[in-house]
Amino acid sequence: MAKVGKQTWSFKNSPRILGSSAVGGPKEGEGPLRDDFDVLHDDPYVGQKNWEKAEEQLLKESIQMAVKKAGLQSDQIDMVIAGDLINQISISNFSARSLGIPFYGIFGACSTSMQGLALAAQLVDSGYAYYAVAATSSHNATAERQFRYPTEYGGQKPPTAHCTVTGAGAALVGKGTEGPMITFATIGKVIDMGIKSPWEMGSAMAPAAADTILAHFRDTGRTPDDYDLIITGDLARVGNPIARDLLEKEGCSVSEKFTDCGILIYNPDQPDVFSGGSGCACCAAVTYGHLMKRIRKGDLKRVLVVATGALLSPLTVQQGETIPCIAHAVSIEAGGETS
């Protein structure tokens, strides 16, 4: 059985990230990780006629770059697994239209990056794909106008709000002799602790992150000591400490190894970043840009990336519903030569 415990897939055949890419927009280019992006766009329209076309462009660029960096051609890819925040994941669907590759559409809100990476690794590990791409995107302006107000309105936000990252990230997973290995993936449950405010997404998602991290350790027998870094997707400065507290309460001390992609991607003093970054591209770009670089350099040996998603919609908020959340975790390790 390739499953360990209740909710973790164990990969025995060393699926690896053979190529990955991180694409960002103007605000990401002003952040501390600017040197870890493959491409940074100054123009938030990316030369397109509307925000959705811009985001589509970011996603396509990211997929094409991951394929290229792995030294492969599009027609060698067995499957693209992608999703995004926009209704009917239309950014991913429209991007896939031009690719001519079998397409598996997923939705996990901002947990999409690791949800897709988990499946790509699973397909490669089990021999159902030679090469699979996991990709996702978000765009500040497409998300703002769908979930809140068009940015042109200049609506005010509380400091617990997040800033949706403009960007995309993709990973090409396959068998190979080098590149970071994917060893485990823990698939989350939907957790809802009763938070209703869409301005409190970090707090809403923190219990889902803690639940998945605890499940990961329970299923694998690992402890925080086995990791150099445990990084959540977009809990940011409000939610990450809550997740830490929830873990400590369960006797799981993550100490200084615990951080969040939404904290890392912006400087706290950048204008309008609020509690930090969010959006599918937050975890994707930080993982496939910044973390891949550190793993490839040998700076990090083993990382647990825990992408977090708030599964709300404007309609469910208007209907007075609380916010169901989910988190999916993937263990990524520096890969030597395969034995």
Added chain:
Amino acid sequence: MAKVGKQTWSFKNSPRILGSSAVGGPKEGEGPLRDDFDVLHDDPYVGQKNWEKAEEQLLKESIQMAVKKAGLQSDQIDMVIAGDLINQISISNFSARSLGIPFYGIFGACSTSMQGLALAAQLVDSGYAYYAVAATSSHNATAERQFRYPTEYGGQKPPTAHCTVTGAGAALVGKGTEGPMITFATIGKVIDMGIKSPWEMGSAMAPAAADTILAHFRDTGRTPDDYDLIITGDLARVGNPIARDLLEKEGCSVSEKFTDCGILIYNPDQPDVFSGGSGCACCAAVTYGHLMKRIRKGDLKRVLVVATGALLSPLTVQQGETIPCIAHAVSIEAGGETS
């Protein structure tokens, strides 16, 4: 390798549908397949306070029934794979909240049923799950108000329109000694032949259906002769003949074996069914209710179910975009005892 050809998964370990369920609403209860549903609701609100809660109820009921019919308990299920038409697949997310089972959210519009069944079979076949549930739902009133107008407006529609099925369907896949076997799944590409009108979804989706069916035969070496029935998801009376023509043009004669779930689910003379049924529940309920019954009775030995999805959104239509479409095919066969 567990993959054959370019886009088909081949299952060697006999994943089976151990339990399945079909739930419907009032209009489905007036159709010719009424006796094949497990539950039919007279009340389109299903006793809930809004349409979305009603659809959530249908989906939950369907999942619980598939688990029960397989003689299992919820805590034995490794994963629920689900999606729906509503923005951010919120019906599935909210349903998963009460289940406490690891959740994998997918989006493929009306192709969701077979997209999910393919993955459930793949996970079981490769040993990453003992038991996985694939489920989906749609509701006429949730879809109408999101994609078109609230039903209360009484908007007029052309005869090429579809009627979104109110219902849900679920399949529990696992290894066992009896029950229909899943032998192949062909994952589709996104195909867009340039149709812009959201009233022409059957025509828009037909090329995607034909593309996936041709890929299935090419990858597996099978021909239409190997199937008793080849059934599309929701091309209905306009799209199904177009798909047939496209197949014939490629030398693939599907003759009298070729039909569509959207044609079967309603009588043509039922009021307001237009060209036939659509929605995620159309293919799901017909497959998991009607077809399962016929397979279990021995009436059908081998069926290719080709669920079709139109990947449009109201926004993409307003932006003047054409409609990208996809189709995923799963081969389901009458199962004797495993050898």
